[in-house]
Amino acid sequence: MSAATVRKLRQISQMLFFALFMYLFVQAVYLGASPLESDLFYRLDPLIAATAMIAGRTLIAGLLYALINLAAALIFGRVWCGWVCPMGSLLDWISPKKAKRGEGIPDRWRMVKLLLFAGLIFAAVLGNQTAVIADPISILTRSMTTAIWPALRKMVFGLEGFLYQFDFLWPVLDWIHANALLPLFQGIESVFISGIPIFIVFALIIGLNWLAERFWCRYLCPLGGMLGIFSRGAILRREVSDACTDCGLCARNCPTGTIDKRAGYASDPTECIYCYDCAADCPVSAISFPAHSPLRWAEKQPYDPNRRDVLRTAAGAVAGVSLLGIETITRREPERMIRPPGATLTDFTTLCMRCGECVRVCPTQGLQPSLLEGGIQNLFTPRLVPRLGQCSFTCSACIEVCPTGAIPPITIEEKQRTPIGLASIDQDRCLAWGYDTICSVCEEICPLAEKAIRQEEREVTDLNGNTFTIKLPYVLRELCIGCGACEYHCPAGGEAAIQIKTLPSTEVVIRGI
Amino acid sequence: MSKKKEINRRDFIRTISLTGAGIYLAGCSRPALETLPTPVANAKTATSEVTNTQTEATQSNDASPLYGDVYLSVVHGENPAEMTRRAIAAIGGIERFVPNGANVIVKPNICTDYYPYEYGATTNPEVVAAIVQLCNGAGAKRVRVMDNPFGGTALNAYKRSGIEDAVIAAGGEMEVMNNNKFRKNAIPDGFDIKEWIFYQDILDADVVINVPIAKDHGTTRLTLGCKNMMGTILNRGQIHANIYQRIADLTSRVKPALTVVDGIRTLMRGGPTGGNLDDVKMSNTIIASADFVAADSQAATLFELTAADIGYIPAAAAMGLGTMELESIKVEEFSV
Numbered sequence: 001m002s003a004a005t006v007r008k009l010r011q012i013s014q015m016l017f018f019a020l021f022m023y024l025f026v027q028a029v030y031l032g033a034s035p036l037e038s039d040l041f042y043r044l045d046p047l048i049a050a051t052a053m054i055a056g057r058t059l060i061a062g063l064l065y066a067l068i069n070l071a072a073a074l075i076f077g078r079v080w081c082g083w084v085c086p087m088g089s090l091l092d093w094i095s096p097k098k099a100k101r102g103e104g105i106p107d108r109w110r111m112v113k114l115l116l117f118a119g120l121i122f123a124a125v126l127g128n129q130t131a132v133i134a135d136p137i138s139i140l141t142r143s144m145t146t147a148i149w150p151a152l153r154k155m156v157f158g159l160e161g162f163l164y165q166f167d168f169l170w171p172v173l174d175w176i177h178a179n180a181l182l183p184l185f186q187g188i189e190s191v192f193i194s195g196i197p198i199f200i201v202f203a204l205i206i207g208l209n210w211l212a213e214r215f216w217c218r219y220l221c222p223l224g225g226m227l228g229i230f231s232r233g234a235i236l237r238r239e240v241s242d243a244c245t246d247c248g249l250c251a252r253n254c255p256t257g258t259i260d261k262r263a264g265y266a267s268d269p270t271e272c273i274y275c276y277d278c279a280a281d282c283p284v285s286a287i288s289f290p291a292h293s294p295l296r297w298a299e300k301q302p303y304d305p306n307r308r309d310v311l312r313t314a315a316g317a318v319a320g321v322s323l324l325g326i327e328t329i330t331r332r333e334p335e336r337m338i339r340p341p342g343a344t345l346t347d348f349t350t351l352c353m354r355c356g357e358c359v360r361v362c363p364t365q366g367l368q369p370s371l372l373e374g375g376i377q378n379l380f381t382p383r384l385v386p387r388l389g390q391c392s393f394t395c396s397a398c399i400e401v402c403p404t405g406a407i408p409p410i411t412i413e414e415k416q417r418t419p420i421g422l423a424s425i426d427q428d429r430c431l432a433w434g435y436d437t438i439c440s441v442c443e444e445i446c447p448l449a450e451k452a453i454r455q456e457e458r459e460v461t462d463l464n465g466n467t468f469t470i471k472l473p474y475v476l477r478e479l480c481i482g483c484g485a486c487e488y489h490c491p492a493g494g495e496a497a498i499q500i501k502t503l504p505s506t507e508v509v510i511r512g513i
Numbered sequence: 514m515s516k517k518k519e520i521n522r523r524d525f526i527r528t529i530s531l532t533g534a535g536i537y538l539a540g541c542s543r544p545a546l547e548t549l550p551t552p553v554a555n556a557k558t559a560t561s562e563v564t565n566t567q568t569e570a571t572q573s574n575d576a577s578p579l580y581g582d583v584y585l586s587v588v589h590g591e592n593p594a595e596m597t598r599r600a601i602a603a604i605g606g607i608e609r610f611v612p613n614g615a616n617v618i619v620k621p622n623i624c625t626d627y628y629p630y631e632y633g634a635t636t637n638p639e640v641v642a643a644i645v646q647l648c649n650g651a652g653a654k655r656v657r658v659m660d661n662p663f664g665g666t667a668l669n670a671y672k673r674s675g676i677e678d679a680v681i682a683a684g685g686e687m688e689v690m691n692n693n694k695f696r697k698n699a700i701p702d703g704f705d706i707k708e709w710i711f712y713q714d715i716l717d718a719d720v721v722i723n724v725p726i727a728k729d730h731g732t733t734r735l736t737l738g739c740k741n742m743m744g745t746i747l748n749r750g751q752i753h754a755n756i757y758q759r760i761a762d763l764t765s766r767v768k769p770a771l772t773v774v775d776g777i778r779t780l781m782r783g784g785p786t787g788g789n790l791d792d793v794k795m796s797n798t799i800i801a802s803a804d805f806v807a808a809d810s811q812a813a814t815l816f817e818l819t820a821a822d823i824g825y826i827p828a829a830a831a832m833g834l835g836t837m838e839l840e841s842i843k844v845e846e847f848s849v
Contacts, residue, residue, distance in 0.1 A: 159692060164693035164694065170694075174691070263677070339601045363669075364666075377546070390662070393625075394626050395665070395669075404676065438755070441753055443731045443732070444785055444786070448784070449783055449787065449788025449792075450788075450789070451784075455731070471732070475803060491750030
């Protein structure tokens with residue numbers, strides 16, 4: 001097989017895996033409808049598997065698929081980065097026409113990704129997963145869920161709304177709506193509090209391509225760093241034969257800039273992503289990827305972290321986790337930090353790997369990646385915002401998709417009995433209590449058979465002296481599960497007059513260090 | 514040749530189309546739906562203008578028993594589909610309501626996806642399917658079934674209620690209500706509300722068949738045919754402010770041609786959402802009439818209540834939308 005064919009295969013592989021990512025992303029909301037797990041890419045992600053299992057002090061069987069990826073790295077090096085990773089593919093595709101070689105950037109920056117990986121592991125040992133938000137699959141899923149896909153939906157539905165002005169188009173539009181748009185986007189107009197900040201980070205990562213090609217993969221990606229370490233002993237490694245004419249084409253074209261002219265066009269397996277660009281372009285076919293003994297590790301590079309760098313990273317992780325300990329959430333749960341159902345049954349923050357799958361599948365889009373509501377340490381962990389969407393009574397989507405069990409695998413019946421918060425009525429703003437108005441929406445909407453919201457009758461007199469009876473709602477603490485249906489539907493303008501607040505019984509969890 | 518950077522065609526087109534797309538997207542974003550009037554306690558009601566209303570009612574009361582001689586049918590039995598067919602046959606048959614080639618919308622009550630239909634919160638699927646079949650048999654061009662659930666998604670609610678499967682098997686279509694098809698419409702006869710946002714297809718349909726389930730309701734005591742029209746609009750929360758009159762106002766605009774009340778499993782407590790089988794009583798009754806006020810009045814008796822107990826029934830009767838005087842109409846009651 002010629003090198004050009006291999007490159008073609010790599011390009012096809014990138015497209016197929018990206019298509020697979022999007023397919024899984026779209027079908028995730030149709031729980032279990034596809035034979036493939038919607039979190040397949042997470043399962044293949046060894047970084048997330050390592051931190052989740054270390055921080056959660058548990059073995060998560062579903063994440064052991066990641067061993068496949070590590071095994072691949074031991075044979076083909078960072079083949080994941082070049083052939084599979086949907087984030088890497090996007091970075092390949094969205095880049096300046098003339099790729100930037102990043103000449104002004106010191107090679108020592110390559111160390112960042114390795115140290116970031118080390119830092120994540122150290123933090124996980126301390127039971128913290130805050131920085132796992134830097135995982136590439138997590139970045140892409142989160143950006144897609146909260147920004148790109150909803151914006152696309154807005155665009156498509158905006159166009160549709162425009163066309164719906166023309167009544168004669170309705171039959172066609174109805175067909176498109178029912179057969180294409182609903183299956184793709186569902187009927188919800190999703191809004192995300194953190195969508196734009198998340199998008200800005202995503203755009204910045206893409207934008208770094210204008211400094212150096214695959215800047216993210218070269219210098220920053222902690223998953224790339226992890227796979228890079230395993231690639232040290234990869235069996236297949238790039239080699240340049242004596243046929244080399246010193247034309248320098250490979251060094252100019254290498255997307256990770258690892259081909260060193262001064263070292264006879266040799267490359268570092270930690271950096272090489274097996275894209276085959278060099279081999280395919282080489283005019284004299286001097287480049288090949290022969291087998292090496294895995295015991296003979298690749299040469300050390302000047303930018304490799306030394307023992308002191310690693311120790312400093314460990315100290316940094318300790319300092320960082322300690323610093324997070326001064327956040328107020330370590331003393332009091334914020335009253336509006338409502339977690340997904342059942343999350344109070346687990347040590348949620350140590351198990352949650354901020355993957356965003358629960359946010360993706362929540363059919364009401366009430367689950368939102370938190371910004372600073374739970375402190376920096378809870379950045380992008382899921383939070384129910386009932387005013388934007390209730391926790392649907394018959395739904396257990398988040399429970400089904402959570403890859404780590406941070407949202408524990410409870411049955412729907414258990415979920416319907418497990419409180420996640422408690423409704424409380426603001427009597428000054430409640431239409432019935434505050435304004436003598438007949439309302440009862442919260443009572444009506446309450447999904448519990450016994451109704452956790454009940455009403456007492458009271459005679460009231462209006463300005464004209466007419467007396468009438470109104471019903472005043474109140475909450476039964478023993479029954480309310482805090483699903484937020486009442487808050488979502490409350491007709492009071494702006495903030496609801498009935499709100500879900502953190503459970504009064506929530507114990508303060510003293511987290512270590 | 515000068516090295517001056519000139520804009521080439523590609524750049525020009527790119528710039529123009531990007532700018533155009535930007536402007537277009539900014540322009541086509543749908544303006545937020547207007548918020549409707551803030552609820553007030555002493556809102557206008559039909560009964561507060563009772564003299565005026567009664568004159569109008571007598572003048573324009575075309576709901577008086579003009580057709581045949583059976584005004585309303587009450588059918589008891591064990592087979593919901595058969596009871597439905599017989600109930601409609603007794604008041605003149607489906608052909609009376611559905612002309613050949615008609616565009617029909619059937620509006621059951623699929624309020625939530627919380628529980629299956631056995632819990633008495635959503636309309637019996639066999640009843641809905643029987644109506645769809647009758648419409649198809651009468652030569653309807655298109656029969657759509659829809660509701661706008663307030664709990665859970667429409668897709669889930671359609672499935673869980675069993676209505677989706679039954680309707681598709683009967684040759685009808687389920688439509689998930691599309692936000693783009695809600696439009697503000699005047700309510701010329703409305704007392705309290707003069708306009709509201711309705712589902713345009715329902716107003717435009719040739720025939721609307723109202724298939725409520727009779728059940729307990731926390732606010733209005735019972736939800737029946739008039740109340741079922743709440744599923745045709747947006748901003749339902751705002752209706753609650755003056756709920757009886759506003760429901761009557763809504764029905765004056767939708768005016769379903771035929772109302773079939775599912776009184777088979779009646780939810781006696783814990784409505785409208787239900788969830789406890791102990792609250793469900795087997796009443797095994799189907800009520801059909803062209804007059805939804807009369808149908809609702811009859812259905813109230815299943816709960817040992819009278820029309821006067823259910824605020825929106827007198828309100829609708831006062832507007833001349835139908836009669837709540839069950840003694841003055843011919844009711845045919847039988848078992849199958």
